[in-house]
Amino acid sequence: xxxxxxxxxxxxxxxxxxxxxxxxxxxxxxxxxxxxxxxxxxxxxxxxxxxxxxxxxxxxxxxxxxxxxxxxxxxxxxxxxxxxxxxxxxxxxxxxxx
Amino acid sequence: xxxxxxxxxxxxxxxxxxxxxxxxxxxxxxxxxxxxxxxxxxxxxxxxxxxxxxxxxxxxxxxxxxxxxxxxxxxxxxxxxxxxxxxxxxxxxxxxxxxxxxxxxxxxxxxxxxxxxxxxxxxxxxxxxxxxxxxxxxxxxxxxxxxxxxxxxxxxxxxxxxxxxxxxxxxxxxxxxxxxxxxxxxxxxxxxxxxxxxxxxxxxxxxxxxxxxxxxxxxxxxxxxxxxxxxxxxxxxxxxxxxxxxxxxxxxxxxxxxxxxxxxxxxxxxxxxxxxxxxxxxxxxxxxxxxxxxxxxxxxxxxxxxxxxxxxxxxxxxxxxxxxxxxxxxxxxxxxxxxxxxxxxxxxxxxxxxxxxxxxxxxxxxxxxxxxxxxxxxxxxxxxxxxxxxxxxxxxx
Numbered sequence: 001x002x003x004x005x006x007x008x009x010x011x012x013x014x015x016x017x018x019x020x021x022x023x024x025x026x027x028x029x030x031x032x033x034x035x036x037x038x039x040x041x042x043x044x045x046x047x048x049x050x051x052x053x054x055x056x057x058x059x060x061x062x063x064x065x066x067x068x069x070x071x072x073x074x075x076x077x078x079x080x081x082x083x084x085x086x087x088x089x090x091x092x093x094x095x096x097x098x
Numbered sequence: 099x100x101x102x103x104x105x106x107x108x109x110x111x112x113x114x115x116x117x118x119x120x121x122x123x124x125x126x127x128x129x130x131x132x133x134x135x136x137x138x139x140x141x142x143x144x145x146x147x148x149x150x151x152x153x154x155x156x157x158x159x160x161x162x163x164x165x166x167x168x169x170x171x172x173x174x175x176x177x178x179x180x181x182x183x184x185x186x187x188x189x190x191x192x193x194x195x196x197x198x199x200x201x202x203x204x205x206x207x208x209x210x211x212x213x214x215x216x217x218x219x220x221x222x223x224x225x226x227x228x229x230x231x232x233x234x235x236x237x238x239x240x241x242x243x244x245x246x247x248x249x250x251x252x253x254x255x256x257x258x259x260x261x262x263x264x265x266x267x268x269x270x271x272x273x274x275x276x277x278x279x280x281x282x283x284x285x286x287x288x289x290x291x292x293x294x295x296x297x298x299x300x301x302x303x304x305x306x307x308x309x310x311x312x313x314x315x316x317x318x319x320x321x322x323x324x325x326x327x328x329x330x331x332x333x334x335x336x337x338x339x340x341x342x343x344x345x346x347x348x349x350x351x352x353x354x355x356x357x358x359x360x361x362x363x364x365x366x367x368x369x370x371x372x373x374x375x376x377x378x379x380x381x382x383x384x385x386x387x388x389x390x391x392x393x394x395x396x397x398x399x400x401x402x403x404x405x406x407x408x409x410x411x412x413x414x415x416x417x418x419x420x421x422x423x424x425x426x427x428x429x430x431x432x433x434x435x436x437x438x439x440x441x442x443x444x445x446x447x448x449x450x451x452x453x454x455x456x457x458x459x460x461x462x463x464x465x466x467x468x469x470x471x472x473x474x475x476x477x478x479x480x481x482x483x484x485x486x487x488x489x490x491x492x493x494x495x
Contacts (some may be wrong), residue, residue, distance in 0.1 A: 002303070017315065020307065024304070
């Protein structure tokens with residue numbers, strides 16, 4: 001039975017869950033806001049950024065969007081605040097704040 | 099039309115695999131089940147079946163590959179024994195919790211140590227809480243029949259759980275016995291085609307299998323899995339009835355051999371049930387009313403049915419071919435008295451541990467156990483629970 005899993009939530013009775021918790025859709029991890037777990041938050045300073053793009057590939061959660069060869073501000077819905085981007089930035093354009 | 103033949107248990111299961119012709123069979127050899135993948139490979143090489151055989155590097159991989167193939171939409175199976183099953187342990191749980199109807203043919207062999215290749219049930223019993231349905235065979239015929247019934251049980255929409263079809267290592271797997279083989283056409287018809295509703299290789303209908311679940315979902319998911327195990331009871335009975343109708347033999351949860359008026363019943367699984375039946379016949383000839391309850395389905399555990407079947411006798415010998423190392427007897431010693439107690443049946447129970455690592459279990463031994471039960475009831479003999487049958491010991495138990 002294909003179920004619209006957006007109708008399932010933490011109050012759903014067991015009968016409404018899918019068999020083996022199978023998910024009938026692709027790319028659903030986007031809906032899972034892992035940003036809620038964040039303790040430290042990176043702050044992006046556009047003026048200091050040279051667009052070297054060393055930060056984007058080291059983000060374990062793909063939270064640094066890059067369009068037309070330029071990085072944009074963080075995807076705070078999914079950033080867990082690990083701080084790897086701050087360490088990778090040679091120009092001090094990323095600062096972790098708590 | 100059935101065909102009379104003679105075969106070993108491994109040959110019988112391999113013959114059934116050829117008839118079912120599953121889509122995928124990943125396997126790694128281990129005594130005493132090695133012949134099964136070997137014979138299947140031969141069938142494939144001879145063009146008699148077209149299963150995709152994957153020679154993997156371990157049992158951890160064979161069950162992983164079976165999980166992947168089944169999730170992808172392929173009817174999948176594997177074979178193993180002993181430490182091979184132990185090495186699959188993690189994946190056994192993954193297969194069951196993801197509700198994948200994989201079939202595993204297990205040739206029961208003891209677990210180390212001491213390292214030993216002979217039969218007992220410690221491998222299957224070790225996997226008793228992995229969420230697999232477990233069906234045990236007394237002989238080659240039952241190993242063949244149970245394999246054929248495994249797919250319709252596993253793949254039923256009410257179930258969607260993996261099934262382990264067990265036979266005793268060497269005693270059943272290597273001993274040649276007379277057997278009735280069914281026509282390929284009849285077996286294929288009985289098993290049916292596999293058309294899963296949801297699977298990974300289904301264009302336009304994406305699914306994700308085995309997602310992480312937080313606590314708020316996991317408990318409900320586990321309950322749903324248990325509910326499927328409970329529903330499998332009716333499916334096992336239906337499939338057994340359909341098999342009996344089509345091929346004229348078989349049992350559902352257990353066989354009650356001369357139990358109807360029995361004072362003393364031996365509850366036993368696997369090949370030793372045949373020995374127990376012979377002992378029962380011998381004692382019946384001498385006027386002693388004894389019977390054998392041969393447990394076929396261990397998972398789901400038919401607790402109510404066992405309690406009903408044992409409610410009228412005076413005493414039961416519960417026979418474990420496995421040690422649980424808990425100071426309290428084997429798995430059947432725990433589960434059978436619990437089944438009786440929960441159903442308010444207060445029959446006398448004596449637990450015996452027998453046949454570990456291939457130790458012989460003879461008709462004389464079985465008869466001695468029946469006589470001891472009589473001694474317990476008639477003369478209030480105090481017996482030690484969980485006695486090792488035939489153990490050499492200075493305590494002379």
